[in-house]
Amino acid sequence: MGSMSDAAITLRGLTKTFKETRAVDALDLDVPRGQRLGILGPNGAGKTTTMMLLLGVVTPDAGEITVLGHRYPRGRTHAIERSNYFASYLGFPSKLTVRQMFSVFADLYGAASGAVDEAIDRFEIAPLLTKLPSQMSTGQKTLVGMARATLNRPDLLILDEPTASLDPEIAEKLRAILRELHADHRMTILITSHNMVDIERLCDRVVFIGNGRVIADDEPMALAARYGVADLERTFLQIAEETRR
Amino acid sequence: MIDTTALNRRRVRGVYRRLLLELLNNKSELFEIVAWALLDLLAWGLLASFIEQGEVALPLPIAFLIGSALLWAVMFRFQIGSSFSFLYEAWSGNALAMLASPVRPIEYFVGAIGFSLTVTVVQLSVMAGVAWFGFGFTLSSLGPAIVPFFGILALFGLAMSLTVLGLIFRYGHGANMLAWTLSGLLQPLSAVYYPVAILPGWAQAAAQALPTTHAFEGMRAVLAGQPLSMSRLGVAFGLDLVYLALGAWYASAGLRVLRARGYATRYAY
Numbered sequence: 001m002g003s004m005s006d007a008a009i010t011l012r013g014l015t016k017t018f019k020e021t022r023a024v025d026a027l028d029l030d031v032p033r034g035q036r037l038g039i040l041g042p043n044g045a046g047k048t049t050t051m052m053l054l055l056g057v058v059t060p061d062a063g064e065i066t067v068l069g070h071r072y073p074r075g076r077t078h079a080i081e082r083s084n085y086f087a088s089y090l091g092f093p094s095k096l097t098v099r100q101m102f103s104v105f106a107d108l109y110g111a112a113s114g115a116v117d118e119a120i121d122r123f124e125i126a127p128l129l130t131k132l133p134s135q136m137s138t139g140q141k142t143l144v145g146m147a148r149a150t151l152n153r154p155d156l157l158i159l160d161e162p163t164a165s166l167d168p169e170i171a172e173k174l175r176a177i178l179r180e181l182h183a184d185h186r187m188t189i190l191i192t193s194h195n196m197v198d199i200e201r202l203c204d205r206v207v208f209i210g211n212g213r214v215i216a217d218d219e220p221m222a223l224a225a226r227y228g229v230a231d232l233e234r235t236f237l238q239i240a241e242e243t244r245r
Numbered sequence: 246m247i248d249t250t251a252l253n254r255r256r257v258r259g260v261y262r263r264l265l266l267e268l269l270n271n272k273s274e275l276f277e278i279v280a281w282a283l284l285d286l287l288a289w290g291l292l293a294s295f296i297e298q299g300e301v302a303l304p305l306p307i308a309f310l311i312g313s314a315l316l317w318a319v320m321f322r323f324q325i326g327s328s329f330s331f332l333y334e335a336w337s338g339n340a341l342a343m344l345a346s347p348v349r350p351i352e353y354f355v356g357a358i359g360f361s362l363t364v365t366v367v368q369l370s371v372m373a374g375v376a377w378f379g380f381g382f383t384l385s386s387l388g389p390a391i392v393p394f395f396g397i398l399a400l401f402g403l404a405m406s407l408t409v410l411g412l413i414f415r416y417g418h419g420a421n422m423l424a425w426t427l428s429g430l431l432q433p434l435s436a437v438y439y440p441v442a443i444l445p446g447w448a449q450a451a452a453q454a455l456p457t458t459h460a461f462e463g464m465r466a467v468l469a470g471q472p473l474s475m476s477r478l479g480v481a482f483g484l485d486l487v488y489l490a491l492g493a494w495y496a497s498a499g500l501r502v503l504r505a506r507g508y509a510t511r512y513a514y
Binding site: 016018023048049052055056057058059077080081085087090091092093094095096097100103104105106107108109110133 | 253256258259263266267270271333337341343344345346347505512
C-alpha cells in the first residue's frame with residue numbers, strides 16, 4: 001500500500017450503474033507506471049465513467065480502485081495530488097486570467113516553484129497569460145488546459161478527448177509535447193480519444209472497452225494485426241461491430 | 246464525508262484566492278455587494294430618522310434599526326458567501342475541475358469561509374462608516390457584546406450555506422434561488438427589526454428555535470441599557486451548533502449523492 005507501487009492504476013471488479021444502465025461492468029485493469037495507455041470504445045462504452053471513477057468524482061457501486069499505490073476512497077486525495085486531468089469539456093474560471101488561474105491551480109495541486117514557468121514554456125503560452133477564457137480560441141484553450149494539467153508534474157496524467165475540435169497542426173503540436181513530457185518525466189498517461197491518430201502515435205498499449213468491459217487489450221499495431229487490418233481506425237470499427245452483435 | 250484529516254493550507258489558500266480573484270475581476274458583483282447593503286442601511290436609517298423626528302414613543306429607533314441592518318448583513322453575507330462559491334464554480338464551468346482536484350470538501354469550505362469573512366469585513370466597514378456619518382450610529386455602542394452577536398449570526402449563516410450547498414449538490418443550478426432567498430424566508434421569524442413579542446403566538450415559538458432571534462433580541466436589550474444575557478447567548482450558540490451539525494450532515498449527504506449518481510457531469514463545459 002506504499003506510494004512506490006509499480007502499478008500506476010489497479011482496478012478490480014469496478015462496477016458502476018446509472019439507473020438502468022451499467023456504465024462499467026466488473027472492470028479489471030492494471031496499468032504499470034510510465035505506460036501510455038489509450039482507452040478506446042464507442043460512445044457510451046464507459047470510458048468517461050471510468051475516468052470519473054479514477055478521479056474520485058464518481059463513486060463505484062462495487063470494486064476496488066488503487067491509484068499510484070493509494071487505495072480509494074481513503075487514499076483519493078493523495079493519489080490526485082500526484083495526478084492531473086484534462087478534458088476538452090473542462091471549463092476555466094470565466095473571470096480569471098490564465099496567469100491568475102495558474103496561480104490558483106498551482107496551490108490546489110501543490111505545484112513546486114518553477115513548475116508553472118516550465119509548463120508555460122513547454123506549451124508556449126506566455127502571450128496568453130493575461131487573457132480571459134472568452135478571449136481565447138479552442139486551440140489556445142486546449143494548450144492552456146494541458147499546461148494547467150501539468151503544473152504539478154503529475155505521475156499520472158488523465159486525458160479525455162484532448163484533441164477534440166483541434167485543427168491537425170495544433171493536435172500534432174499537442175502530441176509532440178505529450179511525447180516530450182513522457183520522455184522527461186516518465187509519467188503514466190491515460191488517454192481516451194476518437195482520433196485514432198492520437199492513440200497510434202502516443203500510446204504503447206490500447207484497451208478497447210465495450211459495454212463497460214475490456215474487449216481487447218494489446219499494443220496498437222498488434223491489436224490491428226490481430227483483427228487482420230492495417231490501422232486502429234479499422235480495428236475500432238471491427239471491434240465496435242462485434243460488440244454490437 | 247467531511248474528512249477530518251488535517252487541512253492542507255495551500256489548498257485552502259488556493260480556494261480563497263480563486264474566489265477573491267473572481268470577485269475582484271467582476272466589477273458588477275463588487276458594486277452589488279456594497280450597493281445593496283448600503284441601500285438597505287439607508288432605507289432603515291431614513292425610516293428611523295423619520296420616526297425619531299415624530300411623536301412616536303419608540304426607544305432608540307436609529308440604534309435599533311441600523312444595528313439590525315448591520316448585523317443582518319453579517320448573517321446574509323456568510324450565508325451566500327459560502328453557498329455561492331460553488332455556484333461561481335458551476336456558472337464559470339470550473340466545478341468539474343474543482344471536484345476532480347485534490348481539494349477536500351472541508352478545505353473548500355474553509356477557503357470559502359475565509360472569503361466570506363473578508364467580504365463581510367469590507368462590506369461592514371463601508372456600512373459602519375455610512376451609519377456613523379449619516380446617522381451618528383457607531384457599532385461600538387453595542388460594546389463587547391457585538392462579538393458574540395457577530396459570532397451567532399456568522400455561524401447560523403454558515404449552517405444555512407451548508408444546507409444550500411446540499412441542495413445544490415442534489416438539484417444542481419435549480420437550487421440557486423434558495424441561496425438568495427433562504428435568509429429572506431427566515432427574516433420575519435428572526436425578529437430582526439422588531440421585538441419577537443410582536444409576532445403571533447405560534448410564530449414566537451418558532452422564532453425561539455432560531456439563533457438569529459436571540460441575537461437580535463439580545464442586541465436590542467443591550468442597546469436599551471440592559472445587561473447581556475449569558476443564558477440567551479448560550480441558547481443561541483447551542484442552536485448554532487445544532488444547525489451547523491445538521492447543515493454539515495446535509496451537505497455531506499448531498500455530495501455523496503452527487504458522486505453516486507454521477508451528477509458531476511452536469512458541470513462539464
